[in-house]
Amino acid sequence: MTALVDRADYLLAIALFLIGLYAVVVKGNLIKKIIGLNIMETAVFIFIIAGGLAQGGSPPLVRPDAEPPYHDPISQTIVLVGIVVAVSVTALALALVVRVHEEHGTIETSELGSGR
Amino acid sequence: MKRLVTIILLAVVAVPLVAAVAELPAPGSPEKPFRTHVAQRYLERGAEEAGTANIVKAVLLDYRLFDTFGEAAVIFTALVGVLSVLPALKRRTGHADRTDAVPQEQTTRYVVSRTVPAILVFGTYLVLAGHDSPGGAFQGGVVLGAGLIALSLAAGSDRAQALLPEHVAPWLQGAAMLAFLAFAFGGPAFGAVVFDYPPASAVPWAKEWLKLLIEAGIGLASATIIATVFWSMEGSS
Numbered sequence: 001m002t003a004l005v006d007r008a009d010y011l012l013a014i015a016l017f018l019i020g021l022y023a024v025v026v027k028g029n030l031i032k033k034i035i036g037l038n039i040m041e042t043a044v045f046i047f048i049i050a051g052g053l054a055q056g057g058s059p060p061l062v063r064p065d066a067e068p069p070y071h072d073p074i075s076q077t078i079v080l081v082g083i084v085v086a087v088s089v090t091a092l093a094l095a096l097v098v099r100v101h102e103e104h105g106t107i108e109t110s111e112l113g114s115g116r
Numbered sequence: 117m118k119r120l121v122t123i124i125l126l127a128v129v130a131v132p133l134v135a136a137v138a139e140l141p142a143p144g145s146p147e148k149p150f151r152t153h154v155a156q157r158y159l160e161r162g163a164e165e166a167g168t169a170n171i172v173k174a175v176l177l178d179y180r181l182f183d184t185f186g187e188a189a190v191i192f193t194a195l196v197g198v199l200s201v202l203p204a205l206k207r208r209t210g211h212a213d214r215t216d217a218v219p220q221e222q223t224t225r226y227v228v229s230r231t232v233p234a235i236l237v238f239g240t241y242l243v244l245a246g247h248d249s250p251g252g253a254f255q256g257g258v259v260l261g262a263g264l265i266a267l268s269l270a271a272g273s274d275r276a277q278a279l280l281p282e283h284v285a286p287w288l289q290g291a292a293m294l295a296f297l298a299f300a301f302g303g304p305a306f307g308a309v310v311f312d313y314p315p316a317s318a319v320p321w322a323k324e325w326l327k328l329l330i331e332a333g334i335g336l337a338s339a340t341i342i343a344t345v346f347w348s349m350e351g352s353s
Binding site: 003004006007009010011014017018021022025026050051052053054055056057059060061062063068069070072073074075076077080081083084085087088089091092094095096098099 | 118133134144148150151162176186191201258349
């Protein structure tokens with residue numbers, strides 16, 4: 001049990017991931033699904049950043065006044081890349097939702113599935 | 117029934133995740149993989165090898181530049197996708213047909229007109245400050261793009277689009293790709309491997325300037341791509 005208490009950061013990320021997954025699976029509104037997808041992505045970023053933290057560490061800026069340990073520069077770079085990809089995915093998904101709304105006049109999956 | 121399936125699905129995802137996390141080293145513990153692997157070398161030698169105090173930038177622009185190329189390609193591809201899904205951006209030359217859509221709230225206009233210049237300056241600062249402090253091309257570019265979007269919301273898109281003339285916009289949207297193209301072919305011209313910086317012995321100034329070129333390209337591309345995506349979504353309703 002203490003093992004899990006020590007890893008509360010990771011558990012928070014998992015909880016956030018599940019909240020996002022819930023939104024993607026349950027919500028019928030396409031915009032809400034995209035919001036859920038973004039929550040899942042945020043959960044992954046929190047997980048990677050938490051994994052790259054050093055106890056009492058400083059940001060990976062190697063200056064004369066900074067001292068080790070530093071936080072992990074690679075995981076921060078990966079999250080930077082991930083955020084850019086997440087924004088790109090969101091932009092494309094939103095554009096598709098705009099098109100769906102233009103074609104069908106609704107973005108509710110229950111109304112879209114009826115096959116007009 | 118659907119609720120039950122959802123709960124089972126979430127449990128099926130959650131249980132392995134929690135079980136796996138319980139086996140990981142705790143956050144901050146000294147036995148984390150990054151404390152013993154290549155990240156430590158980047159931290160020790162990065163400032164010297166890449167010539168920057170910001171090790172994140174050293175990883176981004178030196179050690180793993182090819183990843184950054186992919187990253188820039190992703191946002192460019194996203195723009196191409198958005199523009200092919202939505203009808204082409206309709207530029208509005210006349211102001212008259214759009215004034216009703218622009219909020220005429222004095223407060224909004226006042227606040228935005230006072231803050232947008234500061235936002236644009238801050239975005240430019242972030243692009244440049246990434247050299248040895250927190251910041252970077254993507255971050256600065258996003259701030260610049262957000263400034264353009266704020267301007268579009270308050271003053272109308274035609275005002276914001278005036279900052280980005282039609283014949284210039286495609287070059288700015290592709291700026292990151294063009295910078296990487298120049299880099300990929302310019303490097304070998306000075307005796308470097310493809311996708312590597314020319315050796316300092318051959319052209320001492322090349323590395324710094326090529327990095328600045330790539331940073332500027334990424335910053336401009338991020339800003340204009342984000343603004344263009346917003347405009348094309350706004351144009352179709």
